[in-house]
Structures are given as structure tokens and as C-alpha cells.
Amino acid sequence: MTEITxxxxxxxxxxxxRAGDRATPLWSTSVMLEHRELVRxxxxxxxxxxxxxxxxxxxxxxxxxxxxxxxxxxxxxLLDTALxxxxxxxxxxxxxxxxxxxxxxxxxxxPDICPPPAEAAPLYRELADLMKDRVDLFLIxxxxxxxxxxxxxxxxxxxxxxxxxxVTVMDDDGTRLRxxxxxxxxxxxxxxxxxxxxxxxxxxxxxxxxxLDLIKPLGKPFGAYANGFTRISEGFLQDRPTVDxxxxxxxxxxxxxxxxxxxWVDQGATIVGGCCEVGPAHIAExxxxxxxxxxxxx
Numbered sequence: 616m617t618e619i620t621x622x623x624x625x626x627x628x629x630x631x632x633r634a635g636d637r638a639t640p641l642w643s644t645s646v647m648l649e650h651r652e653l654v655r656x657x658x659x660x661x662x663x664x665x666x667x668x669x670x671x672x673x674x675x676x677x678x679x680x681x682x683x684x685x686x687x688x689x690x691x692x693l694l695d696t697a698l699x700x701x702x703x704x705x706x707x708x709x710x711x712x713x714x715x716x717x718x719x720x721x722x723x724x725x726p727d728i729c730p731p732p733a734e735a736a737p738l739y740r741e742l743a744d745l746m747k748d749r750v751d752l753f754l755i756x757x758x759x760x761x762x763x764x765x766x767x768x769x770x771x772x773x774x775x776x777x778x779x780x781x782v783t784v785m786d787d788d789g790t791r792l793r794x795x796x797x798x799x800x801x802x803x804x805x806x807x808x809x810x811x812x813x814x815x816x817x818x819x820x821x822x823x824x825x826x827l828d829l830i831k832p833l834g835k836p837f838g839a840y841a842n843g844f845t846r847i848s849e850g851f852l853q854d855r856p857t858v859d860x861x862x863x864x865x866x867x868x869x870x871x872x873x874x875x876x877x878x879w880v881d882q883g884a885t886i887v888g889g890c891c892e893v894g895p896a897h898i899a900e901x902x903x904x905x906x907x908x909x910x911x912x913x
Contacts, residue, residue, distance in 0.1 A: 622888025739770025843892025
């Protein structure tokens with residue numbers, strides 16, 4: 616029997632799907648301007664099926680992203696909206712924690728255009744200062760390089776809350792970050808900044824087992840939450856892409872996803888959940904499988 620933290624699943628993609636609007640480079644950030652009630656509903660659905668954490672819809676709420684849509688003046692309003700909706704859903708559910716999502720600067724999977732750590736750190740520090748009193752932990756998501764991860768970790772040194780680092784690996788090679796660096800190269804910054812957990816996220820589930828074998832020796836609690844895309848396409852790696860450039864898998868239903876996640880638990884993972892295109896039905900099945908195996912969901 617092991618205590619397992621069950622995260623929620625996709626927030627951004629789930630919001631985009633439910634809103635039914637045209638995809639934009641701002642992804643689910645724009646949904647909050649038109650359909651903020653959907654954010655609460657998504658969090659509620661995940662709590663209802665067994666998730667114990669609400670991940671805020673703040674992944675792309677960055678000062679360097681909002682100007683492209685001329686909504687830089689709504690930075691703090693968007694943060695507050697995301698936090699409010701997570702809080703309301705959590706309070707209605709009862710127990711549960713709120714994780715502040717901190718996505719990459721500039722763009723996902725593009726460490727080549729991300730600012731260096733010294734420039735990135737103040738931007739993350741501002742986010743931490745604005746959210747720290749309303750969240751239980753900070754979740755750095757989809758870090759694609761050692762330097763990109765370091766910029767976020769550097770900005771959260773004095774956050775006052777647990778910090779979890781989640782990195783993304785190559786579609787066909789779980790030994791390498793999307794920058795091409797080895798997963799083991801994270802050791803230096805894990806030693807220096809001491810995040811409270813190290814995870815793999817937004818990667819194909821087939822490669823996560825290999826990545827976790829390399830993360831386990833870092834000596835931190837570890838885990839994973841995979842995506843449901845066929846792969847990260849070349850089209851999505853262009854300037855200001857939309858999710859229309861990504862193809863959703865048709866072979867990763869709740870049962871198939873749970874099989875992968877239970878393998879990670881067998882490896883020693885104590886934090887599992889889902890990323891893009893992994894929805895409430897997937898998390899419900901995973902919760903069922905965890906309990907049937909004798910694990911305690913915390």
C-alpha cells in the first residue's frame with residue numbers, strides 16, 4: 616500500500632474543447648475572458664472523480680505572452696480569475712489542494728526562444744508573489760531544457776510553498792529533454808534548488824517509464840502525467856501556434872492510460888495524473904485502479 620497524490624487531468628485542452636471557440640495562440644487563457652464558469656466546472660469534475668489537486672488555469676498567463684493579444688493589462692485579473700475558480704471548486708468539494716501552474720515563457724517546447732535564467736527568474740518571482748497566499752504548491756510545467764527549468768526554480772527560491780518541477784521529454788526518446796539534453800543533466804539544478812518533487816509531463820506515455828528510471832536516482836518524490844497527442848508536430852513548433860497543429864490520439868482511452876500510469880506507480884511514482892487530452896474519465900479510471908491495487912489516494 617502506497618500513498619499516491621492523484622492530480623487532475625488536462626485543464627487547458629479541456630477548457631478549449633468545452634468552450635468550442637476557435638483555437639488561439641493564447642490557448643485556454645482566452646477562455647477565461649469569455650467563459651470563466653467553465654474553469655470552475657472543469658475543476659469540479661476532476662474533484663468529483665477522485666483527483667485531490669486542482670491545477671490552476673495559469674499555464675500561459677505570462678507577461679511575455681499576453682501582449683500578442685493586446686491583453687497585457689489583464690495580467691492580474693486573469694490570475695485572480697483562475698485562482699478564484701479553483702478555490703470555489705475546492706471549497707465546494709471539501710478536501711483538496713491547489714497547485715499553481717507555471718508554464719514556460721515564450722512558448723511550449725521551445726527552449727531556444729526562452730529567456731535565460733537571470734531574465735526568466737523575475738517573471739516567475741512576480742507570479743509566485745501574486746499567488747503564494749492562495750495556493751498549496753507551485754507546479755513548474757513542461758520545462759524543455761535544464762536552463763528553462765533553472766529560470767523557474769530560481770524565481771521560486773523564496774516562494775514559501777512546495778515547488779514541483781515537471782519536465783517534458785522527446786516523443787520517441789525518454790532519455791532526453793526536448794532540448795536534446797539528457798534527463799540526467801537535471802541533477803545539478805535539482806541539487807542546487809531542491810524542488811520538492813520531480814515529474815515528467817506533456818510527453819507520450821510510452822516514453823515516460825524510461826524517463827522515470829533516470830529521475831528516480833535524483834532522490835526526490837517523483838511521478839508523471841502524460842499527454843494524449845500523437846506527437847508534438849513541426850507545425851506546433853512555429854511562431855505563435857494553436858492547438859489545431861496537434862493531433863489527438865484515438866488509442867488512449869481511460870483503460871489504456873491507466874495501464875501506463877499504474878506502471879509508473881510500480882516504478883515508485885507517488886504523483887500521477889494527466890496532461891493535455893487526458894480528461895475526467897481517464898482520472899476516474901485511474902482512481903479506480905489505484906484503489907483496487909490497495910493504494911491510498913491523498
